[in-house]
Amino acid sequence: LSRPRALGEGFFARSVHEVAHDLIGCTLLFGGCGGVIVETESYDRDDPACHAFGGRTPRNEVLFGPPGLAYVYISYGIHRMLNMVAESDGHAAAALIRAIEPTAGVAEMRRRRGDHGLGGLCSGPGKLAQALGVGLEHNGASLSRAPFRVLEPAADWRDTAVVAGPRIGITRATELPWRFSAARNRFVSRPRPPTAAVAAA
DNA sequence: GCCAGGATCGTCT
DNA sequence: GACGATCCTGGCG
Numbered sequence: 001l002s003r004p005r006a007l008g009e010g011f012f013a014r015s016v017h018e019v020a021h022d023l024i025g026c027t028l029l030f031g032g033c034g035g036v037i038v039e040t041e042s043y044d045r046d047d048p049a050c051h052a053f054g055g056r057t058p059r060n061e062v063l064f065g066p067p068g069l070a071y072v073y074i075s076y077g078i079h080r081m082l083n084m085v086a087e088s089d090g091h092a093a094a095a096l097i098r099a100i101e102p103t104a105g106v107a108e109m110r111r112r113r114g115d116h117g118l119g120g121l122c123s124g125p126g127k128l129a130q131a132l133g134v135g136l137e138h139n140g141a142s143l144s145r146a147p148f149r150v151l152e153p154a155a156d157w158r159d160t161a162v163v164a165g166p167r168i169g170i171t172r173a174t175e176l177p178w179r180f181s182a183a184r185n186r187f188v189s190r191p192r193p194p195t196a197a198v199a200a201a
Numbered sequence: 202g203c204c205a206g207g208a209t210c211g212t213c214t
Numbered sequence: 215g216a217c218g219a220t221c222c223t224g225g226c227g
Contacts, residue, residue, distance in 0.1 A: 077210030
């Protein structure tokens with residue numbers, strides 16, 4: 001039996017859509033907290049909804065850097081969003097982590113988020129960043145160094161079915177099916193519409 | 202259960 | 215000065 005291994009830079013150095021798809025079932029750890037990634041979205045440089053679409057700025061420069069870094073930014077002045085930079089160095093793209101199934105450090109995450117059951121603890125990008133304790137200070141940090149760890153899927157998540165559908169909370173390019181979620185469909189932010197089944201992770 | 206509205210602030214025009 | 219890759223609450227059935 002082999003313990004799940006950490007994803008290397010090679011995992012992230014390819015199509016951001018493949019990366020976002022294949023992240024489903026992987027384990028994200030941040031310090032002692034984390035869980036299984038069950039929902040992601042991909043944002044590519046030629047995509048009007050991508051922060052890099054309008055060109056390079058101080059905020060989005062991490063997107064243009066090497067793959068395997070964390071891109072963190074503030075949404076609506078309140079919520080922190082955790083992304084994983086993909087594609088080659090210089091090609092701006094990232095996968096937004098939208099939800100995880102909590103498995104590690106649940107008590108600590110619950111303390112950060114207040115009185116919540118497992119279901120609402122990490123079921124949304126803002127929620128999961130708050131639960132993990134991810135902040136702007138982690139923008140540009142390597143996902144393969146502490147406090148981050150990203151592990152390949154454990155046995156019960158290997159080859160799990162993935163569904164794709166339209167992305168959420170954006171106003172442009174809303175028709176593109178670049179939201180991925182686990183077909184088993186627990187702990188995701190929107191249990192609803194996944195429209196199309198795609199190949200297994 | 203569904204939907205409307207408010208909170209709150211960094212970033213770019 | 216406007217606008218979000220969101221979340222929570224409260225009102226209404």
